[in-house]
Amino acid sequence: xxxxxxxxxxxxxxxxxxxxxxxxxxxxxxxxxxxxxxxxxxxxxxxxxxxxxxxxxxxxxxxxxxxxxxxxxxxxxxxxxxxxxxxxxxxxxxxxxxxxxxxxxxxxxxxxxxxxxxxxxxxxxxxxxxxxxxxxxxxxxxxxxxxxxxxxxxxxxxxxxxxxxxxxxxxxxxxxxxxxxxxxxxxxxxxxxxxxxxxxxxxxxxxxxxxxxxxxxxxxxxxxxxxxxxxxxxxxxxxxxxxxxxxxxxxxxxxxxxxxxxxxxxxxxxxxxxxxxxxxxxxxxxxxxxxxxxxxxxxxxxxxxxxxxxxxxxxxxxxxxxxxxxxxxxxxxxxxxxxxxxxxxxxxxxxxxxxxxxxxxxxxxxxxxxxxxxxxxxxxxxxxxxxxxxxxxxxxxxxxxxxxxxxxxxxxxxxxxxxxxxxxxxxxxxxxxxxxxxxxxxxxxxxxxxxxxxxxxxxxxxxxxxxxxxxxxxxxxxxxxxxxxxxxxxxxxxxxxxxxxxxxxxxxxxxxx
Numbered sequence: 001x002x003x004x005x006x007x008x009x010x011x012x013x014x015x016x017x018x019x020x021x022x023x024x025x026x027x028x029x030x031x032x033x034x035x036x037x038x039x040x041x042x043x044x045x046x047x048x049x050x051x052x053x054x055x056x057x058x059x060x061x062x063x064x065x066x067x068x069x070x071x072x073x074x075x076x077x078x079x080x081x082x083x084x085x086x087x088x089x090x091x092x093x094x095x096x097x098x099x100x101x102x103x104x105x106x107x108x109x110x111x112x113x114x115x116x117x118x119x120x121x122x123x124x125x126x127x128x129x130x131x132x133x134x135x136x137x138x139x140x141x142x143x144x145x146x147x148x149x150x151x152x153x154x155x156x157x158x159x160x161x162x163x164x165x166x167x168x169x170x171x172x173x174x175x176x177x178x179x180x181x182x183x184x185x186x187x188x189x190x191x192x193x194x195x196x197x198x199x200x201x202x203x204x205x206x207x208x209x210x211x212x213x214x215x216x217x218x219x220x221x222x223x224x225x226x227x228x229x230x231x232x233x234x235x236x237x238x239x240x241x242x243x244x245x246x247x248x249x250x251x252x253x254x255x256x257x258x259x260x261x262x263x264x265x266x267x268x269x270x271x272x273x274x275x276x277x278x279x280x281x282x283x284x285x286x287x288x289x290x291x292x293x294x295x296x297x298x299x300x301x302x303x304x305x306x307x308x309x310x311x312x313x314x315x316x317x318x319x320x321x322x323x324x325x326x327x328x329x330x331x332x333x334x335x336x337x338x339x340x341x342x343x344x345x346x347x348x349x350x351x352x353x354x355x356x357x358x359x360x361x362x363x364x365x366x367x368x369x370x371x372x373x374x375x376x377x378x379x380x381x382x383x384x385x386x387x388x389x390x391x392x393x394x395x396x397x398x399x400x401x402x403x404x405x406x407x408x409x410x411x412x413x414x415x416x417x418x419x420x421x422x423x424x425x426x427x428x429x430x431x432x433x434x435x436x437x438x439x440x441x442x443x444x445x446x447x448x449x450x451x452x453x454x455x456x457x458x459x460x461x462x463x464x465x466x467x468x469x470x471x472x473x474x475x476x477x478x479x480x481x482x483x484x485x486x487x488x489x490x491x492x493x494x495x496x497x498x499x500x501x502x503x504x505x506x507x508x509x510x511x512x513x
Contacts (some may be wrong), residue, residue: 117153
């Protein structure tokens with residue numbers, strides 16, 4: 001009698017057995033064997049049921065398949081590389097058309113440059129990785145964005161923005177932006193002086209990030225980005241210093257600033273308007289992927305490529321700040337030249353930051369800020385106030401010993417100080433955030449960022465100085481009594497410290513004897 005050969009149990013039938021057991025964990029193997037026979041119209045041995053339910057066939061489970069997919073995804077997911085690529089896309093798409101081949105080329109370029117992958121073999125960056133990268137970053141297609149297309153509906157976008165702003169009070173409407181500052185730039189083209197002929201103009205650069213609200217009641221502390229590590233002298237200043245090798249705003253610095261800003265707004269609901277500078281957009285995307293959202297801040301994006309028209313800080317606030325800053329710099333140059341010194345050699349970053357704080361905290365008043373917000377966000381025709389010191393600077397510049405005069409507008413607001421996305425420097429700017437501050441090999445034009453601490457001023461010297469200051473104000477025809485009272489409080493506090501120091505010195509002297 002011939003026997004009919006038994007067919008092998010299919011993969012789908014094995015999956016069904018494991019799924020049935022998973023859904024009915026109390027059923028015995030005998031029960032599952034009878035269930036299999038009635039379902040598939042064929043018998044199955046108990047030993048086969050036991051084997052199929054063992055760990056050997058765990059790979060058939062849907063959960064296990066998902067885990068394997070996640071593991072494959074993790075193997076093909078390099079967070080730092082993808083962050084860099086995403087930032088590059090946001091910057092480069094304004095200048096070039098991006099294809100899959102271009103993206104793979106850039107992935108290989110950045111892989112070689114990033115320190116985390118220095119000793120690792122470069123992957124192939126397959127089509128699967130590219131698709132996964134696009135899904136993880138929400139990239140539907142690569143396309144070039146033209147300025148004309150983005151500006152066409154700018155006014156319609158602004159109408160929507162104004163409707164959204166109507167639900168906020170002026171003190172809760174903020175704007176942030178940054179500018180570069182060549183803090184050694186002089187008003188002559190070649191920096192030729194009698195004592196140091198032929199010396200080239202200085203272009204040491206820092207970036208300053210500003211933020212203020214619409215009524216000017218909150219001018220937030222400045223964030224300043226330089227090339228050098230933070231000097232110790234900055235610890236007493238109300239300023240936040242960050243550094244990288246290009247002294248530019250990066251996505252990671254901007255992300256840190258946004259969390260800092262949001263924390264300051266605790267207990268409030270505020271709106272923050274920003275332009276589409278790539279570091280801003282990349283920072284917001286980093287926050288989205290971190291799954292730690294901003295709690296108190298609604299971000300509103302101004303229409304692309306319209307910064308000069310709608311950005312409040314760009315309507316005159318930053319320009320006014322630069323005028324006040326350069327007023328201090330020109331005065332310093334006059335003092336140094338009159339003393340026979342070269343100001344480009346004696347100025348340092350600490351002085352530059354002190355002038356920056358003075359201009360921001362004391363010189364920029366609420367009316368300038370209010371007018372610029374009205375002009376930018378609401379389309380007011382009012383012109384921003386022009387600082388009267390503009391004429392003073394022109395007169396002081398004429399007194400400087402220079403022979404190749406720079407145009408005054410170029411000196412007050414150089415075009416190169418504008419913070420924009422430049423295709424020529426995209427890779428350098430993105431990589432700078434992974435390279436840290438400059439600690440050595442600083443070029444000549446950046447000397448002065450690493451400053452030496454000034455000799456400490458002793459209590460007796462400070463006490464003598466404040467007494468002279470009190471006497472000076474008391475001798476005026478209309479003395480400021482309230483201010484003199486503040487100075488006297490400082491004098492009393494210094495006297496108390498001087499007495500304590502004398503007692504401690506006497507005690508130590510006693511025990512030494």
